[in-house]
Every structure is written in C-alpha cells, then in structure tokens.
Amino acid sequence: MKAIYLDHAATTPIHPDVLQVMVETMEDNFGNPSSVHSFGRKARQLLDKARMTAAKSIGASEKDIIFTSGGTEADNLALLGVAEANRDKGKHIITTKMEHHATLHAAQALEKKGYQVTYLDVLENGTIDYEQLKSSLRDDTVLVSVMMVNNETGVIQPIEEIGNLLKEHQAYFHTDAVQAYGLLPINVTALGVDLLTVSSHKINGPKGVGFLYIHPDVKINAQQFGGEQERKRRAGTENVAGVAGFAKAIEISMIQREERISSYQKYRDLFLEKLNEAAIDFSINGVDSERVPNVVNISFPCANVEQLLTNFDLSGIAASSGSACTAGSVEPSHVLTAMFSENNPCTTNSIRFSFGYANNEGNVVEAAEKVGKIVQRLTK
Ligand SMILES: Cc1ncc(COP(=O)(O)O)c(C=O)c1O
Known part of the structure; x- marks a missing residue:
C-alpha cells in the first residue's frame, strides 16, 4: 500500500x-x-x-x-x-x-x-x-x-x-x-x-x-x-x-504559481466531490470566506479527531488536525475554538486535508474513497 x-x-x-x-x-x-x-x-x-x-x-x-x-x-x-x-x-x-x-x-x-x-x-x-x-x-x-x-x-x-x-x-x-x-x-x-x-x-x-x-x-x-x-x-x-x-x-x-493553484484547487474539488458522492455528512470550516486553494478543514459530525486520524493512518492516508494529542487525549484546536467557542463539536471532529506536490487526480480520488469509508464506519 x-x-x-x-x-x-x-x-x-x-x-x-x-x-x-x-x-x-x-x-x-x-x-x-x-x-x-x-x-x-x-x-x-x-x-x-x-x-x-x-x-x-x-x-x-x-x-x-x-x-x-x-x-x-x-x-x-x-x-x-x-x-x-x-x-x-x-x-x-x-x-x-x-x-x-x-x-x-x-x-x-x-x-x-x-x-x-x-x-x-x-x-x-x-x-x-x-x-x-x-x-x-x-x-x-x-x-x-x-x-x-x-x-x-x-x-x-x-x-x-x-x-x-x-x-x-x-x-x-x-x-x-x-x-x-x-x-x-x-x-x-x-x-x-x-x-x-x-x-x-x-x-x-x-x-x-x-x-x-x-x-x-x-x-x-x-x-x-x-x-x-x-x-x-x-x-x-x-x-x-x-x-x-x-x-x-x-x-x-x-x-508555477498559476499552474499549482489550478491543480490544487482541482484536487480539493475532486476530493469533496467524492465525499459528496458517497453521501458523507460533513461541513467545511470557514466555507463562507475566501480561502487558499490547497487546504480544506472538514468537520465530520459524530466523529472524533483521534479515531479518524488513527484510522486514516492505518489505511495509508496522512492528514492532520490542529488538535494537540497530549497523553492520549485530544486537546481541541485553538483555531477552531476561537471560531466556534469552547466545547463546540467542530473543535474535536475536524480534519485538515491539504493538497500539493505529492498528489495527482488518482491518489486524491483513492484517498477520498478511503476517507469516506472510514467516516461511514466510525459514525455509523
Ligand atoms: C502559519 C505558520 N507560521 C509559522 C510556522 C512555523 O514555520 P517553521 O516550521 O518553518 O518554523 C508554520 C508551520 O507550520 C505555519 O504554518
């Protein structure tokens, strides 16, 4: 793999x-x-x-x-x-x-x-x-x-x-x-x-x-x-x-700036399209604002950052969250806490996916399919 x-x-x-x-x-x-x-x-x-x-x-x-x-x-x-x-x-x-x-x-x-x-x-x-x-x-x-x-x-x-x-x-x-x-x-x-x-x-x-x-x-x-x-x-x-x-x-x-912008944007859109096709429940943090094309921060309701990241890693997907893992427990992201206030579920169920040089359409689609399956399994 x-x-x-x-x-x-x-x-x-x-x-x-x-x-x-x-x-x-x-x-x-x-x-x-x-x-x-x-x-x-x-x-x-x-x-x-x-x-x-x-x-x-x-x-x-x-x-x-x-x-x-x-x-x-x-x-x-x-x-x-x-x-x-x-x-x-x-x-x-x-x-x-x-x-x-x-x-x-x-x-x-x-x-x-x-x-x-x-x-x-x-x-x-x-x-x-x-x-x-x-x-x-x-x-x-x-x-x-x-x-x-x-x-x-x-x-x-x-x-x-x-x-x-x-x-x-x-x-x-x-x-x-x-x-x-x-x-x-x-x-x-x-x-x-x-x-x-x-x-x-x-x-x-x-x-x-x-x-x-x-x-x-x-x-x-x-x-x-x-x-x-x-x-x-x-x-x-x-x-x-x-x-x-x-x-x-x-x-x-x-x-390569223009070229990079358009390919990263394409990867991000493709990734989201595949999640939508698989009927995954998610929302994008900061969706209403202007954002750079290579990053998307996704909240998966009823999921948990730690479980998500561990399962992604086991299936070969490297993503991250702003949450710090200290001694086995997840500290909520300070950025999402500032946006949504303390104890909001988004602060502990959100993952940052960021696209770039290591990607191509094929591996982005493969990643989205794996992510979708994991989210479905963990939030069932
Ligand atoms: C916004 C921002 N500032 C500063 C840094 C730190 O940069 P460096 O890793 O080169 O020390 C990072 C790295 O993650 C960053 O994302």
Missing part, C-alpha cells in the same frame, strides 16, 4: 531540482560567507543572489531580507525584536487568537515581560473581527501581527485593509505569510506590511530555513548574539545550502 500524503500545510516534499541545487552547493560551495577569501566570496555571492530572489518574490529590496532558521524564528524575531526596540513608544501589541504558536507563544513571552497583548477574536467564518482591531488600537500600540492565511482553515485575512488602517498609526504591521507564500500574490508595499514571515519547507524547499522581511524604517533588536551576519540582525553562519535550496524553491513556485 502506497501512503497518500494530504498534509502539505504541515510540510511539503522537496522538489528534485531543489535537492540537486543543495547537493551541488554542499559539494562545491562550502565556504563561510563571512570569510574574505575566494571560498567565502563564492558562498557570499550565492547568498546575495538568493536574497535577490527572495526580495523580488515579495516586491522588496534585498537589503530587507533576513534569512532565518524558518518561520518560527522569523515570527519570534518580529515580535520580540520589535517589542523590545520600541519600548519607548509603548508596550501594547495586537495579535489574534488563531495565530500559529510561533506568534502566540512569543506574544505570551512578551506578556510575562510586562507587555500588554490584545488577542483578537475570530469570527465563525475564520476571519479576524476587523472592527475589533480598529477599536483595540491604542496610542501605545507598537505592533500588530495578523497572519495572512490561517494554517488550519486556509482562510485569507484582510491584510491590505489592515495595512491601510495602520498607515496613519505608529504601530508596525507584521504578517505571518507562511501559508500564503507561493499561492497568493504578495507585494509588501501594496499590502502596507512592515514585517513578513516566510518558511521554505511549505513550498517544496528544505526545512530549517526561512526569511523575515523587515522594512528599512522598522526599529528592531536582534534576538541572537554573535557575529554580524544578516546586517547585524541575525547572528550565526548562514545555512548556505539551505538558502540555495530555498531560493530554487522560490523560483519554481513563482514560475
């Missing part, structure tokens, strides 16, 4: 061209980019080129790209670095209840240091409450962090609207674009974004690498101490092979 991967929002398979670039880099370009000799200069050139590729993909300047160890570090740097550097302007931060833990836990760490954080509610359609954001802004707000696309529901947030709102406010605007990048067009100037997070392993690049875009006017403190890499904003010898692979993944994702 060949397992079918429907969890591309968790991570994606590496593209063969990315792998090849990484191997070549490790073999032929092992210098330290901070060294002044020819080996170092060669590695530096590679980094510079990758930085240009990353910058171009979001309409930024290469000076404003900081390579990090991934989305988590970029989110941490944005929140902690901005909060710390702008203490004199205020200690209030706004974020949302549905952010990834990389943002939420960084915000909680700031609360422990005496900052005040407003966690915006999430409406049942999966978007933030924009009016609540407006009324939460204070004179001492220094940072607003709202993700571009939610990683559990795929719901797109009103980033441009927030960017416009904040133009007249001192607060910097950070967006975690990890789940949007490669699928939505992103231009930091048009969106009015000051800081933006991207992770490589969600776009068929390697794990352990990402970037944070930082507008040149943003005051930010480095969170790592050491060398003067990344314009003194992120100490540590750069992951040269990782960055090379990431840049290749960016290039491919930009060239």
Whole structure:
C-alpha cells in the first residue's frame, strides 16, 4: 500500500531540482560567507543572489531580507525584536487568537515581560473581527501581527485593509505569510506590511530555513548574539545550502504559481466531490470566506479527531488536525475554538486535508474513497 500524503500545510516534499541545487552547493560551495577569501566570496555571492530572489518574490529590496532558521524564528524575531526596540513608544501589541504558536507563544513571552497583548477574536467564518482591531488600537500600540492565511482553515485575512488602517498609526504591521507564500500574490508595499514571515519547507524547499522581511524604517533588536551576519540582525553562519535550496524553491513556485493553484484547487474539488458522492455528512470550516486553494478543514459530525486520524493512518492516508494529542487525549484546536467557542463539536471532529506536490487526480480520488469509508464506519 502506497501512503497518500494530504498534509502539505504541515510540510511539503522537496522538489528534485531543489535537492540537486543543495547537493551541488554542499559539494562545491562550502565556504563561510563571512570569510574574505575566494571560498567565502563564492558562498557570499550565492547568498546575495538568493536574497535577490527572495526580495523580488515579495516586491522588496534585498537589503530587507533576513534569512532565518524558518518561520518560527522569523515570527519570534518580529515580535520580540520589535517589542523590545520600541519600548519607548509603548508596550501594547495586537495579535489574534488563531495565530500559529510561533506568534502566540512569543506574544505570551512578551506578556510575562510586562507587555500588554490584545488577542483578537475570530469570527465563525475564520476571519479576524476587523472592527475589533480598529477599536483595540491604542496610542501605545507598537505592533500588530495578523497572519495572512490561517494554517488550519486556509482562510485569507484582510491584510491590505489592515495595512491601510495602520498607515496613519505608529504601530508596525507584521504578517505571518507562511501559508500564503507561493499561492497568493504578495507585494509588501501594496499590502502596507512592515514585517513578513516566510518558511521554505511549505513550498517544496528544505526545512530549517526561512526569511523575515523587515522594512528599512522598522526599529528592531536582534534576538541572537554573535557575529554580524544578516546586517547585524541575525547572528550565526548562514545555512548556505539551505538558502540555495530555498531560493530554487522560490523560483519554481513563482514560475508555477498559476499552474499549482489550478491543480490544487482541482484536487480539493475532486476530493469533496467524492465525499459528496458517497453521501458523507460533513461541513467545511470557514466555507463562507475566501480561502487558499490547497487546504480544506472538514468537520465530520459524530466523529472524533483521534479515531479518524488513527484510522486514516492505518489505511495509508496522512492528514492532520490542529488538535494537540497530549497523553492520549485530544486537546481541541485553538483555531477552531476561537471560531466556534469552547466545547463546540467542530473543535474535536475536524480534519485538515491539504493538497500539493505529492498528489495527482488518482491518489486524491483513492484517498477520498478511503476517507469516506472510514467516516461511514466510525459514525455509523
Ligand atoms: C502559519 C505558520 N507560521 C509559522 C510556522 C512555523 O514555520 P517553521 O516550521 O518553518 O518554523 C508554520 C508551520 O507550520 C505555519 O504554518
């Protein structure tokens, strides 16, 4: 039995061209980019080129790209670095209840240091409450962090609207674009974004690498101490092979964006069509909102996440939920809890299926048939 991967929002398979670039880099370009000799200069050139590729993909300047160890570090740097550097302007931060833990836990760490954080509610359609954001802004707000696309529901947030709102406010605007990048067009100037997070392993690049875009006017403190890499904003010898692979993944994702959007959409529609044909009882979380084409979060009434995932796995289907399994019991997803309130069955009976590079029409149909049978059996 060949397992079918429907969890591309968790991570994606590496593209063969990315792998090849990484191997070549490790073999032929092992210098330290901070060294002044020819080996170092060669590695530096590679980094510079990758930085240009990353910058171009979001309409930024290469000076404003900081390579990090991934989305988590970029989110941490944005929140902690901005909060710390702008203490004199205020200690209030706004974020949302549905952010990834990389943002939420960084915000909680700031609360422990005496900052005040407003966690915006999430409406049942999966978007933030924009009016609540407006009324939460204070004179001492220094940072607003709202993700571009939610990683559990795929719901797109009103980033441009927030960017416009904040133009007249001192607060910097950070967006975690990890789940949007490669699928939505992103231009930091048009969106009015000051800081933006991207992770490589969600776009068929390697794990352990990402970037944070930082507008040149943003005051930010480095969170790592050491060398003067990344314009003194992120100490540590750069992951040269990782960055090379990431840049290749960016290039491919930009060239293939339209093609990817239409095939992922096709897979998602096909999957849902097959569930409907099998008369499976389900509803889609965030169905009324604009969503990215590769993710669908499905609530199966009378089912239970843990049982579903175990049975899917036994039949070779890899999917996931936002619920954390701790010591055998399922903790409800914080995103769905924010949308539907505590104890709503959706928070413990919903599964995220996410489509991508590992899929084709055949394995999507096969997966839907297996999923349908399992759901029928478990909810009988
Ligand atoms: C929205 C979002 N932000 C941040 C991250 C963390 O990125 P990384 O795995 O590169 O640390 C993820 C990964 O799941 C994510 O989905």
